[in-house]
Amino acid sequence: MTGETEDIRSYCNPWPPRFSEGAQREKLTGEVYVENKAGKMIAALIASLRPGSVVEVVHLGLLAPIKATTQQKRKALGERVKAILDKRAVIREVATGREAKCQGDLPVMLMEAAEFISRSGRMDAKRPRAGKPPIELTPEHREIALGLWRSRLYSSSHARRDAIAERIGRRLGHGWCYLHFGPPSGPVDQT
Numbered sequence: 001m002t003g004e005t006e007d008i009r010s011y012c013n014p015w016p017p018r019f020s021e022g023a024q025r026e027k028l029t030g031e032v033y034v035e036n037k038a039g040k041m042i043a044a045l046i047a048s049l050r051p052g053s054v055v056e057v058v059h060l061g062l063l064a065p066i067k068a069t070t071q072q073k074r075k076a077l078g079e080r081v082k083a084i085l086d087k088r089a090v091i092r093e094v095a096t097g098r099e100a101k102c103q104g105d106l107p108v109m110l111m112e113a114a115e116f117i118s119r120s121g122r123m124d125a126k127r128p129r130a131g132k133p134p135i136e137l138t139p140e141h142r143e144i145a146l147g148l149w150r151s152r153l154y155s156s157s158h159a160r161r162d163a164i165a166e167r168i169g170r171r172l173g174h175g176w177c178y179l180h181f182g183p184p185s186g187p188v189d190q191t
Contacts, residue, residue, distance in 0.1 A: 007053040009033065011045055013062040024058045027094045039065050042080060051088035058094050060109045061116030073117045081110070135176060141168040149181045157184055 008030025014021035015035070025032060033045040042063070045055065057063055063080050064073035081100070084091055091100040093109055100106040137145065145164045154160040157174050165171040 006030075007050060008056055009045055009048060009053055010056040011035070011042065011063065013057075013064075013066065015062070015066040019058060019062065024062075027058050028056050030054070030056055035066065037066060039067075046080070046083050046087065049084065049087040049089045053087070053089040054092050054099075055084055055089055056092045056094055059116055060091065060093050060100075060113035063113070064117050070118055074114055077113055077117065078110070081106070135170075135172065137168070137170075141170075144168055145172060145177070146181050149177050149184055150186055160184060 010028035010030040010032045012021055012024045012028060012032050013019075013035045014024070021034060033041045035041045042065075049055070060081075061077070064077045068076065081091065085100070085106075091106075091109070092098070093100075096109075096112075098105040098109055100109055144167050148154075148163045148167060149160050151160065151163075154163060157177070161172060161174065161177065164177075
């Protein structure tokens with residue numbers, strides 16, 4: 001450009017948990033429009049656009065509304081992209097560096113945005129859920145639990161597990177005991 005600065009409007013949608021407002025603001029460079037639950041800021045952003053303006057978003061999928069079904073989000077995304085392009089503005093996706101002028105990278109950006117919307121409520125495979133931590137027993141506690149599990153003094157596995165919890169201070173599930181210690185009657189000979 002010849003000494004001119006770009007007219008950059010940034011759109012921040014703090015809807016998906018993994019894209020917080022603060023994380024998005026760090027990447028955006030223009031005047032930031034932060035979406036609220038009513039979804040009115042996108043209209044203000046589109047109304048403020050002039051020909052040649054640049055709309056920055058971290059991911060194009062963040063232009064979709066907060067509260068809607070997946071199908072409604074995709075439809076609204078298409079309408080919002082069309083409204084921005086009708087104002088002869090440019091959409092810039094900060095994460096990939098792509099720009100959607102009339103047709104430029106728009107098809108690829110829209111395909112990725114549809115994928116983004118469809119998996120927006122799920123965790124990435126890169127960051128799996130932690131799940132329940134494994135039960136770890138000291139060798140002494142393991143010996144006590146095994147002895148009580150195999151003991152014939154108790155009439156049921158529930159009574160055995162109560163005795164284990166009383167002795168080692170931790171309640172073990174029936175499935176866990178059966179998996180690690182075998183049946184209460186002792187190991188099964190399969191010869």
